[in-house]
Amino acid sequence: MAAFSAFKLLPPHPIPIRSTSSKPSIPFLSSSSHLSIHPSKTSISSSSSSSRLRPLHAAPSDLLADKTNLGPAPVISRDVALELYEDMVLGRSFEDMCAQMYYKGKMFGFVHLYNGQEAVSTGFIKLLKKADSVVSTYRDHVHALSKGVPARAVMAELFGKATGCCRGQGGSMHIFSAEHGLLGGFAFIGEGIPVATGAAFTSKYRREVLKESDCDLVTVAFFGDGTCNNGQFFECLNMAALWKLPIVFVVENNLWAIGMSHLRATSDPEIWKKGPAFGMPGVHVDGMDVLKVREVAKEAIERARRGEGPSLVECETYRFRGHSLADPDELRNRDEKAHYASRDPILALKKYILEHNLATESELKAIEMKIDDVIEDAVEFADSSPLPPRSQLLENVFADPKGFGLGPDGKYRCEDPKFTQGTAQV
């Protein structure tokens, strides 16, 4: 309880204006702010005069106080470093290939790319078990890849082929994988949050009612800054805190909801503050730094697993591309984009790995080439896969196909062989 009461004690302060040290379009949120939600660290640093412009925060963790002051020892092992690097490179290469394929006409509709936000996906999802759940939005390709859905299956789904993870019936915005615990893939913003709350509820129900005492599964819900003004978000913050559900709410605050700037849309833009209002810890973290994200994620996920309830984590991140491939992206300032491009999470991790001698340049290059092969293989697989057959149109509407009812002859429609061939009247 000490952790979030520390946040509740924060005195109100005027809505922060943009930081004076940077260009007007770059928000006030400091680039290296970091908050620890470890229960033992409750001291509040209400220090400097600059606190009027910066959010007040609890004492930062000893490990990553400041990016430039890294201690001599790396915080992760070589294996973990390479795993994180590979995952982020996979995400980036996959999305770049999606863009190419879209412009070639192999993919269609709405495609929302994740370039620049890889640190959030990798930072959180690589800490989860296979049976844990991830709920995403329409910007879900990289969440799927991080969770373990094969690149082939995702690419084939985007091409609309029968071998896709949803048999070609879902598309870019509806990537589901029951096997990997990826619950979509939702087109409406905010739609995934109650579903994630339900998945977390199931974990608690299984433990308490179905008596599966070892069920400690956690759900991580990803959504954006625009969603944080939506009613469902608040409804679920309330219920998750009320019933202490094992869920982590992760805000990927990339500052833009299509063309609506977060600062224009939100009365109080500091999203992490909304956590304590509902009785859970609210944390803000630099979402361009995978190690910081991973540190916060570990705490939040473990807190949920222990049964202590939900957390709200706001990751300040950025999408290098437009909202979708159809978005001309005219409203965002070039300087803002340059600022975040210079903080590319993949390059940052690469620098960290080389500086701490966790791997050599050539080993990293080998990983990049391996990923290139994986992506090429995925494209070839998707290209050569067949389109769904005509008979698939009527499949999977119901789990029980008798739901199509009785035909005029009094027999169930689904028993008519012409039904599955796609020639029967619907």
Added chain:
Amino acid sequence: MAILHPCVGSVYREVPCSVPPTNCLLWGSSLPGAVPDMRMTVADALNSALDEEMSADPKVFLIGEEVGENQGAYKISKGLLEKYGPERVIDTPVTEAGFTGMGVGAAYYGLRPVVEFMTFNFSMQAIDHIINSAAKSNYTSGGQMSAPIVFRGPNGASAGLGAEHNQCYAAWYAACPGLKVLSPYSSEDARGLLKAAIRDPDPVVFLENEFLYGESFPVSAEVLDSSFCLPIGKAKIEREGKDVTITAFSKMVGYALQAADILSKEGINAEVINLRSIRPLDRATINASVRKTNRLVTVEEGFPQHGVGAEICASVIEDSFHYLVAPVERISAADVPMPYAINLERMALPQVTFYQIYLIKYEEKHVN
């Protein structure tokens, strides 16, 4: 199949009895075809169905506003909190979108939620989750995420509550692929269809009616059995006839039966079909009936345009056009938001006397 004896223990518990049914004075004869002696209100029917399903499967849970400590806004969940505890009978804050979506998320993982809406008017705040997260998910996930969830609550007109508490949602939900939409009339319907809905692996919208809750209907021993289920997608012919087919669901079935009685005094023998299942619609039964009677009247409590009657009319015209001797007559609510004043409210809803207006029109058309 055990026979439930009201003389021994609660009607909800199966208790073996050594007295053969034919000798039992309380039951009378419970041989097949015998007139049943038990009566049960629709509210009790729903309560017993919920109780039995929750007892049989620990994955079934009830979630909604007022369902627990307040025993249900209409007392349908009476006694369930006490019996199953707060983990399985969950009182929620006033957050339809939130708790409906939460139910869907739980259903993705194989739990079997029964989500109660205090009235289906409130489901509009959660309709995104009913349609997009529940109904469409099995399809968009290619068969991976089915949602065995039931959305239930009172639907249709209330009394004196004005426009926002009176809409019938049968037509809206029945338009959506991936959903099953049921609407019971009698206690037998209520028990059988709710049990079928809870056991069904797909999302089911279960439209009850506030006024029917207190009405009691005869129920046979078979209906009271805990394994009693009605098939989804089959209508019931409540009254056989040969001159005109009247289709109705929920409360309107009662009105249709009353109207049929009035018509029979005028020498018109009406066949009344209780739809039971709005989606899938039992087109076979409806068409077979129209082919027999050659005339069709559809009755519903919802708005006329794009209503359930419109779909039945289209189905009959497509499949049985040449059997019709008169245009199909649709009886529905007036095309206005429900007014508050008692007399206006009466005028806005189908009344049994409207059948008499139809009767006049019928005679006009009948005379050739």
